[in-house]
Amino acid sequence: MKTFLENYWVVFLSQLTCWMLIVFNIGVAAGYIVVIGEIFEPLLPIIKVYIPFLDGPMRITSAIWACVMLPLACIPQVSSLRFVSVVAIASTFVISGVITYRFFAPLHPPATQESHRVKYISLSRRMVLTLPILMFSFDCQTLVFQLYASIAEQTRKGMRKVSILSVGVTGTVYFTLGLFGYLSNTPHVSGNILANYDPIKDRLFAVGDVMYSFTVITAYVLVLFPCRDAVFILLYGYSTATHESYHGAIPTLDNLMATCLLSIISLLLALKAPGILFIIALLGGLCSSSFCFTLPAAFRLRLHALGVTPASSRELFVAFVMLSLGCIGGVMGTAVLITGMS
Template sequence: MSPAAATGAHAPLLPPDGKPGKQASVSGAVFNVSTSIIGAGIMSIPATLKVIGVIPAFVLILIIAWLAEISVEILLRFTHSGDSTTYAGVMRESFGRVGSVAVQICVLITNLGCLIVYLIIIGDVLSGNKPEGSVHLGVLQERFGYHWWNSRVVALLFIVVFVMLPLVLYRRLESLRFTSAIAVLLAVVFVGICSAMAISALLEGKTKTPKLLPDLDSHASFFDLFTAVPVIVTAFTFHFNVHPIGSELGKPSDMIKATRISMILCAAIYFTVGLFGYLLFGDSIMADILVNFDQSSGSAIGSLLNDIVRLSYAFHLMLVFPLLNFSLRANIDELLFSKKPSLEKDTTRFLYITLALLAFSYLAAIMIPDIWYFFQFLGSTTAVCLAFIFPGAIVLRDVHGISTAGDRIIALIMIILAVVTSTIAISTNIYSLLGNKS
């Protein structure tokens, strides 16, 4: 099948944009992969260390990063053994229409949920929020007071129109390599300031000894350990962008190399921010560490550092947004318009889907004050499916006859780990949610 004739499951998620001979660089792929990984999940890592302890968290981050790399290698191997060039297409080859729709729905729920959460976080940073009656001022209110132009509705609208819209109109992920590099740099700035503040507090004797191992003094504490797995799985889930990024590279080994480098980089960033964030705030660490940084500081320098931390991550999320939107748009198009010509050939359809997704995300972020419980369930359901359950199922199905005994063992481990921890995490979250409402 020629690329020009490819449609539906066989259509590349990444359009050539008229330059089929132009190949992406490994460095650009590293930045795009790393930016796809480091999203809002980093905010919950310090709280995870508080729950399970420093040593188990370090081990868990390494194990999940390693399994995520293996699952990516599985997807690429089965992709190049078949005819499809998308995640949904690979699942279609193994499980038919049901498999491809399952992937598309999981990408829809995961990515759209993340995009809404990103806009909510950006709105919180700029314009503040009022969770459960307590007031958290945004940076704009702290610096300029309350005005119509720095309200949540107007501030987010400005960001969506002048920052998000130009970026989501790109048709090649390689075009986002520079913004992705900036996004990684902003994440490093965030980690660097957290580390510096924690080290300063440590030297002044203001930190408490971190918990190296979890407290298992009750059944609730034991089951809370399983809620940490989906959080970290979500933090390493970028599988929806494996095919778009990989299709621009010259050879499959380049994507594997880019993934390996990104996993090492992201694991280091996650553990560093987790450790120093935990040291800095101790047991008062919130599920979203940015909430800790909006507390008033006793000095002008401390207040400035708090604002820099919050703004750096808000800008980081602005640059992550187009990467998640890219695969979301492609999967929605593949789900709804599988019989139509490929998306890059239909500018009208491309614009309609792009603008509809952007408008829906904005309206949802404005109308829904808090969807953090929904975000917690993503890691226990759709993200786990995309990262581990679907790749493991592809190996066990083995329609191309390329799975080894080792592949099948790892696939079983991934599926069992995902199902058991997700079931316990979902049950624990439901129990916690019902307990808070009673």
């Protein structure tokens, strides 16, 4: 009886995790679609001159989704997106460089600008958004299995190298982007740093915004991989990241059908979303806190309790810290959802 209950809970929790992964990544994908709309909305006066049909944010968002995002999302393997990923990374460096350059070489002479006091800490009710947003930034962890299956050195050491390098580089780039973006626009800073710049007056940012859209599009495509694999695990018991252990891969037709369905759902959600901050707070608090903090910490503590892999004092401390952060983030995300803060 005990064995039966243990097996039941294993199956139940596995399926629950898959469903949470599907919901989380669809929401993340919807968030990226919202960002695409925010990037191109200021460029509408320029776009309408050449393509009159694209005269609104909804139309241009839908057009980019249908012509670029959906076709790329249908690619079956992460390894096939290496060139696209390189372009996306380069675009991130470009927009970071543009923002840094504009700080040191402002569009308007310094004499015409008012000096404002920089506030590095701001106490307000919107501070409740900070922790869920921080947890939302860990959404890349849902791609761990797909990335592990695509790297040449499939070992813990190899994965550690990839993780340290990627986190270090992207962390530095986004810290630079956020710092100089804030310092250049204080005190009138919106949630989306790019929204603080006018691409019509500053054509440098018109180019930068278009290039940064490649980064967002690539992120949208990548985040659908674990979502699609979760669907395949529910249907077949395995996914494209583990199919080499089986005799056959996922059929192409099934891959296309799952991709189109998930993409359409994310588009409809994005068109109805009240704002990107609401999506980030909700998913960051409720889902990302579970996937990236609570579940890994609970799994590590369980392995230690069963004696399978005893943990050191440092590992136990880290596990308890992650568990605490996950619980706090979940509560804060729920508060954001209930109060409708956006």
